Amino acid sequence: xxxxxxYFAAARERAGTGAEAVTLxxxxxxxxxxxxxxxxxxxxEPLWPHVRLAVDEAFVSDHAAPLKDGATVALIxxxxxx
Amino acid sequence: xxxxxxYFAAARERAGTGAEAVTLxxxxxxxxxxxxxxxxxxxxEPLWPHVRLAVDEAFVSDHAAPLKDGATVALIxxxxxx
Amino acid sequence: xxxxxxxxxxPAAVEARVRAADRGAVLTFVGxxxxxxxxxxxxxxxxxxxxxxxxxxxxxxxxxxxxxxxxTRIAIHHRLGRLVVGEVAVVIAVSAPHRAETFDACRYxxxxxxxxxxxxxxxxxxxxxxxxxxxx
Amino acid sequence: xxxxxxxxxxPAAVEARVRAADRGAVLTFVGxxxxxxxxxxxxxxxxxxxxxxxxxxxxxxxxxxxxxxxxTRIAIHHRLGRLVVGEVAVVIAVSAPHRAETFDACRYxxxxxxxxxxxxxxxxxxxxxxxxxxxx
Numbered sequence: 032x033x034x035x036x037x038y039f040a041a042a043r044e045r046a047g048t049g050a051e052a053v054t055l056x057x058x059x060x061x062x063x064x065x066x067x068x069x070x071x072x073x074x075x076e077p078l079w080p081h082v083r084l085a086v087d088e089a090f091v092s093d094h095a096a097p098l099k100d101g102a103t104v105a106l107i108x109x110x111x112x113x
Numbered sequence: 114x115x116x117x118x119x120y121f122a123a124a125r126e127r128a129g130t131g132a133e134a135v136t137l138x139x140x141x142x143x144x145x146x147x148x149x150x151x152x153x154x155x156x157x158e159p160l161w162p163h164v165r166l167a168v169d170e171a172f173v174s175d176h177a178a179p180l181k182d183g184a185t186v187a188l189i190x191x192x193x194x195x
Numbered sequence: 196x197x198x199x200x201x202x203x204x205x206p207a208a209v210e211a212r213v214r215a216a217d218r219g220a221v222l223t224f225v226g227x228x229x230x231x232x233x234x235x236x237x238x239x240x241x242x243x244x245x246x247x248x249x250x251x252x253x254x255x256x257x258x259x260x261x262x263x264x265x266x267t268r269i270a271i272h273h274r275l276g277r278l279v280v281g282e283v284a285v286v287i288a289v290s291a292p293h294r295a296e297t298f299d300a301c302r303y304x305x306x307x308x309x310x311x312x313x314x315x316x317x318x319x320x321x322x323x324x325x326x327x328x329x330x331x
Numbered sequence: 332x333x334x335x336x337x338x339x340x341x342p343a344a345v346e347a348r349v350r351a352a353d354r355g356a357v358l359t360f361v362g363x364x365x366x367x368x369x370x371x372x373x374x375x376x377x378x379x380x381x382x383x384x385x386x387x388x389x390x391x392x393x394x395x396x397x398x399x400x401x402x403t404r405i406a407i408h409h410r411l412g413r414l415v416v417g418e419v420a421v422v423i424a425v426s427a428p429h430r431a432e433t434f435d436a437c438r439y440x441x442x443x444x445x446x447x448x449x450x451x452x453x454x455x456x457x458x459x460x461x462x463x464x465x466x467x
Contacts, residue, residue: 039381040451041462081465085449088384105381105449109464112385112409112450113294113362113421113441121245122315123326163329167313170248187245187313191328194249194273194314195226195285195305195430207343210361216416219365222358222437225346229355229428280352292365298438301358305430 032057032100034064042082042106045074061086061094064104075106083107114139114182116146124164124188127156137180143168144176146186157188165189196270197253199246204274204283212270213290222297224305226285228278236321242275242284245313249273256307260289264296269304273314332406333389335382340410340419348406349426358433360441362421364414372457378411378420381449385409392443396425400432405440409450 034053038046046068053067061084069076084091085105086098098104116135120128128150135149143166151158165172167187168180180186196212210223228240253271260269273285285308289301308314316327332348346359364376389407396405409421421444425437444450452463 037381039449040379040453041465078465085381085384088381088387090447105384107381107449108451108462110445110447110449111452111463112380112444112448119245121313122243122317123329160329167245167248170245170251172311187248189245189313190315190326192309192311192313193316193327194244194308194312206346206359210342210359214363214417216366219363221361221363223342223346223361224430224433225357225359226430227350227355227357230352281350294360294362294441297360298434302434 032059032098034098035101035103036064036068037103037105039106040108042075042078042108045078046072046106055098058097060097061091061104064098065094078108081109114141114180116180117183117185118146118150119185119187121188122190124157124160124190127160128154128188140179142177142179143173143186146180147176150188160188160190163191196268197250197257198272199244199249199275200272201274201276204272204286206283206286206288209270209272209286210288213268213288215268215290217292218268218290219292220294220297221288221290222294222301223286223288224301225283228280228282228284230280232318232320235318237280238319238321239280240278240284241317241319242273242278243315243317244273244275248313252312253308256304256312259307260300260304263303264291264300267291267296267300269300271304271308273312275314332404333386333393334408335380335385335411336408337410337412340408340422342419342422342424345406345408345422346424349404349424351404351426353428354404354426355428356430356433357424357426358430358437359422359424360437361419364416364418364420366416368454368456371454373416374455374457375416376414376420377453377455378409378414379451379453380409380411384449388448389444392440392448395443396436396440399439400427400436403427403432403436405436407440407444409448411450
C-alpha cells in the first residue's frame with residue numbers, strides 16, 4: 032500500500048523534503064512506517080522522541096495502529112503557534 | 114469651618130445640585146456632615162447606606178474622623194465603570 | 196496612560212500605547228454598551244465621573260499592577276457622557292514579555308475599576324432609567 | 332472566524348468580527364514577535380504550518396469554546412511566513428455578554444493552540460537559528 036508522508040519544520044529539514052510517497056506492505060503500522068522512514072532518512076532518528084504523528088489530519092498516539100492504503104501521515108515536531 | 118461638598122449620580126439628582134459649600138462647627142466629623150446634609154436635602158436619607166465618602170479624593174470609611182476646614186467631601190454612590 | 200474622555204475610544208490606539216519590541220503579548224479588554232441588561236432593553240448609557248479622583252484611583256491601580264507584575268505596561272481609557280449601543284465605554288490594554296501576566300494584570304485592573312473608580316453609569320431603558328448598582 | 336494568512340494581521344479587524352449588540356465585553360489577545368528569547372537576540376521569525384490540519388484543530392478549539400462557554404464568539408487569525416520584531420503573529424478575539432467568559436475562553440484557546448495546533452516557529456537569532464520547542 033501507499034502512504035503519503037508530510038514533513039514539517041525540523042522534520043522537513045532533516046528529511047530533505049516536504050512530502051513523499053512511501054510504499055509499505057499490507058497491514059503495516061505507524062511503527063513500521065517510522066522504521067521505514069528512519070532507514071530512508073537517518074537524520075530523522077534523534078527527532079522521533081519529539082515528533083507526534085497525524086494520520087489524515089488527526090493526531091494518532093497509538094503506533095501499533097494499522098495504516099490504510101492512501102492515508103496521509105504527517106510528522107509533527109513540537110508546535111509553537113502564537 | 115467650611116466644607117465643599119460634591120454630589121455625583123443619584124446623590125446629585127437627590128440633592129438637586131452637583132456642589133455646594135456647607136458651614137460646620139469646628140471639630141465636626143463626617144457623621145456630623147451627613148446629618149447636616151440630610152437636614153438640608155431630605156431625599157438623600159435613603160441613599161446613605163449606598164454612599165461612600167471621599168475626603169480630598171480618597172475614600173474615608175471612618176465617619177468619626179474629624180473634618181478639616183476647606184476639605185472637599187464627595188458623595189460616591191455605587192460605582193460602575195466599564 | 197490613563198485617560199477620561201468624552202470622545203469615542205479607539206481600542207487600537209490604546210493597544211498601541213503599550214506595545215514595545217520587548218513585549219510578546221498584548222491583551223486588550225473592550226467594554227461595550229450592550230443592548231440589554233437582564234430582561235431590560237437598553238437604549239443608551241450616561242456615564243459621569245468624579246474626574247480628578249477617578250484619574251487618581253486609576254493611576255493607583257496602574258501602580259499596583261506595576262508592583263505585582265513587574266515588566267507589564269498598562270493603559271486605561273474610559274469614555275464619559277452619552278453612549279449608544281455598540282459604543283466602547285472602556286479600553287484596558289496590558290502588555291508584557293509573556294502572556295500569563297497580561298491576563299492576570301488586565302483582570303485585576305478591571306476588578307479594581309469596578310470596585311473603586313468613581314465612575315457612574317445611568318442606563319436609559321425602554322421602561323425608565325436607573326443608576327447601575329442602585330437600581331433606582 | 333479561523334484564518335491562516337501570509338499577510339499582516341490587523342487586531343481591530345479581528346475584534347470587529349466578534350462584536351455584536353448583545354455583547355458587553357471583547358477581549359483580544361495579540362501575540363507579537365519579541366526582540367529576544369531569554370538571553371538571545373531575535374532578528375525575525377519564520378512560521379510554517381500544516382495548514383489544513385491547523386485550520387481543523389483551530390475549528391475544533393472554537394467548538395470546544397462554544398460548548399464550554401455558551402454565548403461566546405471567538406475569532407482566531409494566525410500569520411505565517413517571515414515576521415520581523417514587532418509584527419503580529421496571532422490575534423485571538425473573544426466576545427461575550429459579560430467579561431468573565433471572555434477571559435476564561437481566550438486563555439483556554441491560547442493554551443490549546445500552544446499545545447496542539449500544527450504551527451511551527453523558527454527563531455532567527457543573532458547567533459544562529461532554532462526551531463522553537465526543539466532547541467535545534
